[in-house]
Amino acid sequence: MxxxxxxxxxxxxxxxxxxxxxxxxxxxxxxxxxVWTPYPPDQQVIMERxxxxxxxxxxxxxxxxxxxxxxxxxxxxxxxxxxxxAIGVGLAGGLPLGLSAAMNRNGLIDxxxxxxxxxxxxxxxxxSAVLIAAIHGPGMVNVIVAVGIFNIAVFARVVRGAALSxxxxxxxxxxxxxxxxxxxxxxxxxxxxxxxxxxxxATVQFAAAILAEAALSYLGLGIKPPDPSWGKMLADAQTxxxxxxxxxxxxxxxxxxxxxxxxxxxxxxxDALDPKLRSLRAI
Amino acid sequence: MxxxxxxxxxxxxxxxxxxxxxxxIFASGLVAFAVTVPVTSPALxxxxxxxxxxxxxxxxxxxxxxxxxxxxxxxxxxxxxxxxIDAQGQVKPGLAERWVIEDDGLTYRFILRPDVTxxxxxxxxxxxxxxxxxxxxxxxxENAQKGLFSAIETIETPDPQTVVIKLKRKxxxxxxNLGWGDAVIVDPASADTNKTNPxxxxxxxxxxxxxxxxxxxxxxxxxxxxxxxxxxxxxKIIADPSAQxxxxxxxxxxxxxxxxxxxxxxxxxxDPRFVVTPGTTEGETxxxxxxxxxxxxDVRVRKAIQHxxxxxxxxxxxxxxxxxxxxxxxAPHNPAYTDLTSVTPYDPEKAKALLAEAGVAPGTKxxxxxxxxxxARRGGEIVAAQLKAVGFEIEQIPVDWxxxxxxxxxxxxxxxxxxxxxxxxxxxxxxxxxxxxxxxDNPAFKALMTKIDGVADPAGRNTLFKEAQRMLADDAANGFxxxxxxxxxxRKGLKGLWQNAPIQANxxxxxxxx
Numbered sequence: 025m026x027x028x029x030x031x032x033x034x035x036x037x038x039x040x041x042x043x044x045x046x047x048x049x050x051x052x053x054x055x056x057x058x059v060w061t062p063y064p065p066d067q068q069v070i071m072e073r074x075x076x077x078x079x080x081x082x083x084x085x086x087x088x089x090x091x092x093x094x095x096x097x098x099x100x101x102x103x104x105x106x107x108x109x110a111i112g113v114g115l116a117g118g119l120p121l122g123l124s125a126a127m128n129r130n131g132l133i134d135x136x137x138x139x140x141x142x143x144x145x146x147x148x149x150x151x152s153a154v155l156i157a158a159i160h161g162p163g164m165v166n167v168i169v170a171v172g173i174f175n176i177a178v179f180a181r182v183v184r185g186a187a188l189s190x191x192x193x194x195x196x197x198x199x200x201x202x203x204x205x206x207x208x209x210x211x212x213x214x215x216x217x218x219x220x221x222x223x224x225x226a227t228v229q230f231a232a233a234i235l236a237e238a239a240l241s242y243l244g245l246g247i248k249p250p251d252p253s254w255g256k257m258l259a260d261a262q263t264x265x266x267x268x269x270x271x272x273x274x275x276x277x278x279x280x281x282x283x284x285x286x287x288x289x290x291x292x293x294x295d296a297l298d299p300k301l302r303s304l305r306a307i
Numbered sequence: 308m309x310x311x312x313x314x315x316x317x318x319x320x321x322x323x324x325x326x327x328x329x330x331x332i333f334a335s336g337l338v339a340f341a342v343t344v345p346v347t348s349p350a351l352x353x354x355x356x357x358x359x360x361x362x363x364x365x366x367x368x369x370x371x372x373x374x375x376x377x378x379x380x381x382x383x384x385x386x387x388x389x390x391x392i393d394a395q396g397q398v399k400p401g402l403a404e405r406w407v408i409e410d411d412g413l414t415y416r417f418i419l420r421p422d423v424t425x426x427x428x429x430x431x432x433x434x435x436x437x438x439x440x441x442x443x444x445x446x447x448x449e450n451a452q453k454g455l456f457s458a459i460e461t462i463e464t465p466d467p468q469t470v471v472i473k474l475k476r477k478x479x480x481x482x483x484n485l486g487w488g489d490a491v492i493v494d495p496a497s498a499d500t501n502k503t504n505p506x507x508x509x510x511x512x513x514x515x516x517x518x519x520x521x522x523x524x525x526x527x528x529x530x531x532x533x534x535x536x537x538x539x540x541x542x543k544i545i546a547d548p549s550a551q552x553x554x555x556x557x558x559x560x561x562x563x564x565x566x567x568x569x570x571x572x573x574x575x576x577x578d579p580r581f582v583v584t585p586g587t588t589e590g591e592t593x594x595x596x597x598x599x600x601x602x603x604x605d606v607r608v609r610k611a612i613q614h615x616x617x618x619x620x621x622x623x624x625x626x627x628x629x630x631x632x633x634x635x636x637x638a639p640h641n642p643a644y645t646d647l648t649s650v651t652p653y654d655p656e657k658a659k660a661l662l663a664e665a666g667v668a669p670g671t672k673x674x675x676x677x678x679x680x681x682x683a684r685r686g687g688e689i690v691a692a693q694l695k696a697v698g699f700e701i702e703q704i705p706v707d708w709x710x711x712x713x714x715x716x717x718x719x720x721x722x723x724x725x726x727x728x729x730x731x732x733x734x735x736x737x738x739x740x741x742x743x744x745x746x747x748d749n750p751a752f753k754a755l756m757t758k759i760d761g762v763a764d765p766a767g768r769n770t771l772f773k774e775a776q777r778m779l780a781d782d783a784a785n786g787f788x789x790x791x792x793x794x795x796x797x798r799k800g801l802k803g804l805w806q807n808a809p810i811q812a813n814x815x816x817x818x819x820x821x
Contacts (some may be wrong), residue, residue, distance in 0.1 A: 067690045070617075070624040087570075088624055088688055161704065249688055251701045263549040263568040 026247055040292030042120035046285025054104040057097035065098035066090065066250040074268045084270050089261060092270070096278050098252035103234045103282060106167055111226050113172025118179025119222070123210050125180065126187035137180055144177035157245035167246050171233045182225045186218035220297040227290030231283045238279050254279050353820050355539035358813060359551045359560040361567050362708070363519065363544040366502035369488035370443055373451035374810040375730050378488035379564075380522055380542050382812035386433045386491035386507035389417055389436065389470075391484050394817075396732070396809030398482045402492055402508060403470075404432065412477045412763055413460075417470040423531045425494045426512040432467035439492045440472075452489040454736070458760070470527070479763040480733070486813065510535050510816055520544060536803075536819035548681060553579070556795060562797035562804060564813050567681050569627040575796045584795040585629060586806040590728035591636050592682050594690055594786030595715075597722055598746040602667050609783035611661035612724075613651035615697040616690060620653075622789045625685035629792035635776035638734050638809070639790050642765075643772035647780040648787075658697040669698035673723040676704050678711040682791060683726040690786075691727065701727065728791045732810050735775055738784055747784045 043098040055067075062082070077085045083092040125137040127173035144152070153170035160166045190196060191214070199209050238255030240246035247253035261271035364376035369386055383391055391401035400406075403417040423431040440462055443450040456480040463471040474481065484490060497506035504515055510532065511524035512771050522542045526535055543560050545551045549568030554560045555575075565588075566572065575581040578737040594616065602608045618632035634647030662669075673694070684705060691701040701724075706714065715722045729737065738747050739756040752775065759771045780787070793808045805820040 066692065066695075068624070068689065070620040070689065073624060087685070088692070246707050249705075250691060262547075263552065264570055265549075266574045267570050 029089075033205075037292045037295055039298065040286040043285050043288030043290070043292055046281055047289055050100050050104065050262070050282045050285065053097050053100040059183040059237055061091075061094035061097050063091040063094045065094045065252045067094075071240075074264070076268075076270065081270040082110040083274050084268070086233050086257070087264065088269060092257075094276055095257060096254070096274060099254040099257065099275065099278065100282075102247055102251065102253050103237060106164065106171065106237040107230045109168040110171040110175055110236075113168065114175025114179045114229060115222070115226070117172075117176035118181075119174065119183055121180040122183025122300070123187055123214060125184040126191060127206060127210070129188065134184075137184070140179040141181050144174060149174040149232070150236060150239060153240055154245060157240060162240075162245045162248050164247055164251070167240055170240075171236045175229050175233070178229060179225065180224065182221060183218060186221040187214050190214055190217045220293070224290050224294045224297065227286050227293065231286035231290070232288070234279070236281055313509070318700075327584065353561070355537055355541065355558045356562065356815065356818060356820075357478040357541040357543055358815075359545045359554055359563045360542050360813070361544075361546055361551070363546075364522075366492075367505040367513065367516070367522075368501040369491055370439070371449035371451075372444075372492060378398055379813050380509065380524075381505060381509075382491075382810070383509060383814040383816055384492070384511045384540065385505055385509045385513065386488070387509050387649070388485055388487070388491045389419075390486040392483070392486040392732075392810040393508070393810070394805045394807065394809070396807070396813070398486055401486065402436075402788045406482070413474045415472045415474070415481065417472070419468045419470065421468060423508050424499065424529060425508055426506045426527060427494070427497060429494045429496055429506075431492065431494070431508055433464035433470045435492050435494055436470045437462045437464050438495050438498070440490070442493070442498060443490070450489055452487060452731075455487055456488055457483040477761055477763045479760075479765070479768050483733075485798055486810070487678075498573055511540060514539065522598050523614060533816075535816045537815065538788045540815045540818075542813070546679070555798075558798075561801055562795060563806060564795050565793045565808070566796050568793060569629050569792075572627065572629070572796065574754070580799055582797050582801075584797070584804075584806050586793045586795065587631075587638070587640050588728075588730055588791045588793045588808040589638055589734070589810070590730040590791030590808075591633060591638065591734075592630070592686070592726065592728040592788045592791050593636065594686075595727060595745040597720055597744075598748070598784075600723060602665060602671065603673075603723060605665050605667075606782060607665040608667055609786075610651055611658040611665070611667075611697065612694065612699075612758055613783045613786050614654045614658035615663065615693050616786055616788070617653040617693060618648065618788055620693070621686050621689050623632040624689050624762055626789070626792065627684055629794055630682075630789040631792075632789050633787045635780040635787055636711060636729070636738065636785070637772070637776045638732075641733070643769035643776075645773045645776055647776055650777075650780040651783060655697050657695075662698060662763050667698075670700050671698070672700045672702060674702050674704060675724040676706050676711065676715055676725070677726060678706060678708055678724045680728070682728060686726050686788065690724075690788075720744055720746065724786075726788070727804055730791070730808070730811055735772065735779070738775075738779060747782075748806060749778070749784075752778050752782075 067090060071089065072085050073087055073089040074085060075081055081093065083096065084265050086092055086095065119138050125134040128134045140275050152174065153167065156170040196209065196213050199213050237246055237253065238258070241253040241255030242259045244259065246255055248258065257275035258272060261275070264271045309389050335512050357493040360376065360379060362376040364374055364380055365372060367377060367381055369377045369381055387401050389401055390398050393399045402420055402423060404420045415614040419433060425431060440456055440459065442448060444453050444456045458474045458476055458481060460473045460475045492508065493501060494506055510526060510530040510599060512527050514523040514525040516522045521544060524540050526538045543554065545554055551563050551566065552568055552571045555563055566820050571605045572583055576583050596603045596609055596612065598604050622628060622632060632648050633639065634650055637644050674689055675691060677683045687703050691703050715725050736756050737743055739753040755771060755775050755778065759768055759775070762771060795804055795806065797804060800821050801818065802821055805812070805814055
């Protein structure tokens with residue numbers, strides 16, 4: 025199964041490669057930031073504030089004389105943490121829920137899960153995130169919880185749909201017919217077959233989580249200062265646009281870079297893994 | 308195949324689209340140019356003004372609440388007191404035409420102006436004065452500054468034009484106190500509804516209030532004094548500093564009396580369409596410390612915190628140089644001011660030594676709650692870094708004003724540190740209050756404040772005020788940061804806005820277009 029996935033990806037679209045490289049760069053930046061940044065991200069030198077790019081500060085300094093490059097790298101770490109954790113929460117909750125819903129098709133559990141997901145979708149994701157942040161105060165954990173809860177519903181739905189389509193297939197019917205227990209069927213047969221769909225969804229949700237973190241931090245409900253966050257950097261840059269446009273351009277580009285990378289990767293993966301689209305391209 | 312065909316068509320169109328786009332951009336540039344030119348010419352004769360204010364007042368009764376935003380709309384414009392504070396901070400006659408202080412220094416005889424009416428047509432006389440002051444100190448009164456009236460023994464109204472106030476003790480600042488927004492004169496008939504439908508004696512009356520958007524006052528036809536040159540004033544509520552800047556640039560507002568984004572000042576200074584006036588306020592910006600809590604109840608720790616703070620760096624970093632470092636809770640422009648910034652100068656090594664002496668371990672966590680204004684959020688970021696440098700771990704929590712009032716100012720006082728500007732004039736007396744939010748409790752200071760109240764002679768008072776300032780600095784009662792500046796940015800040709808803010812007000816009675 026895994027081999028097939030790899031082969032599908034290898035022979036496929038340029039956006040996977042472009043997306044992969046963009047995303048990979050962010051990953052490297054985040055890993056780098058965990059061991060080294062040019063300066064500590066929160067080190068202030070007020071006398072050197074709002075400088076343009078120089079040898080000492082490649083991307084200049086911010087309002088408090090902090091090195092922008094260091095904060096961008098630190099921000100990458102923040103963004104990836106939030107993204108990964110939100111996906112983790114989403115998968116941890118959504119996968120089992122989606123699978124049980126699929127196996128209990130139209131039963132009580134299925135209905136309950138579907139209505140639960142409807143409930144969560146009924147609130148705009150950002151609004152519920154703002155709600156949680158407003159109740160529990162700003163902070164990284166609350167951002168993760170807020171975005172994660174939404175992701176649970178997303179993954180539950182995606183997993184259920186994908187699992188149902190696989191369950192109609194003969195090999196799975198056969199597995200059930202010979203009496204393999206449900207958990208075993210789910211792990212051995214269902215999971216590998218829906219992995220592609222889930223992976224695609226994960227890249228999309230990853231990008232959404234990063235945007236949500238940026239948006240919440242921009243609103244002052246996300247990452248607490250002085251921890252670096254791209255959204256917070258944008259918010260701080262707002263009144264400085266005339267004075268030092270770099271303050272807004274750099275974190276803005278970082279967000280665009282990351283989200284574009286993840287979306288390209290997700291699109292490419294979807295196209296590569298979707299049999300219908302593949303057959304279309306072949307015509 | 309179909310898709311490919313479409314792609315090709317798009318490609319061949321691309322050049323044309325690009326050319327068209329270039330043309331459009333060029334054309335819009337021309338339009339923008341054409342639009343900007345007439346703005347500088349005095350084509351429009353303006354009769355009203357629009358001011359941008361940061362905070363929306365919760366209501367419009369200055370006698371029933373502390374928020375400065377109330378006074379910044381209604382003071383002198385809509386409501387008037389017996390005396391008024393002018394742009395220079397001097398006490399001037401208001402509804403009282405003149406007054407006589409008897410030789411005992413305890414009896415004030417006010418002669419009221421004749422022919423004064425409230426906006427609803429009710430006549431103003433001495434009974435309104437008696438009513439207003441008695442209402443202010445009555446049980447259940449919401450007046451935020453009851454202390455202004457605490458010296459009053461009796462109020463007599465021998466005739467409609469005369470008020471005789473007898474004091475329990477000599478009060479050097481009595482006439483000044485009566486000039487506050489909290490001491491304006493209201494009419495018994497309308498007093499209870501002033502919050503939403505303010506009825507005063509000022510030259511402007513309320514026209515409309517679109518909540519969350521703007522408050523509009525219009526000139527009354529009947530005013531006892533000089534008729535203002537402008538016929539209306541609109542206070543546009545714009546909380547976001549960058550939106551204020553944009554609104555001024557776009558011509559939506561005529562002036563920002565107190566710009567929230569000091570970094571945009573340079574941009575306006577370079578623009579001939581605008582005039583920038585730096586001034587001062589009565590706002591002592593402090594790093595308030597909750598002295599109910601360990602380790603902040605230890606004077607050595609508080610001193611260490613003050614030593615850890617580089618005041619000038621905060622003024623430069625947070626306020627772009629606008630502001631004056633202070634060493635105690637007193638405004639530098641006040642004659643009684645004494646510079647005490649040298650009592651606890653910036654000295655991180657000394658701070659560390661003091662902390663070690665007080666047994667405060669490195670990594671001790673303190674919660675710093677920051678209300679919305681620029682001085683607090685940005686100042687907090689810098690203060691946190693400076694305190695981190697001497698070994699504290701600071702958790703910055705941004706809060707809105709409602710939260711700040713309920714969590715820090717009232718209730719359980721759930722905070723270690725907070726940054727706030729105390730904008731009431733001459734408010735060093737807050738350190739004598741019982742159970743005030745920062746919990747400073749010093750009987751010697753309280754005694755000193757009582758003593759000052761009894762001294763009428765200005766020189767004597769100033770000496771005592773200096774003593775009080777020193778006491779607070781020696782006790783490091785709070786972290787004293789800087790005196791808040793008031794930078795006004797206004798459209799060229801607009802004259803008469805206050806440069807300084809000796810009292811919370813946007814007095815537009817003298818504003819005119821030239």
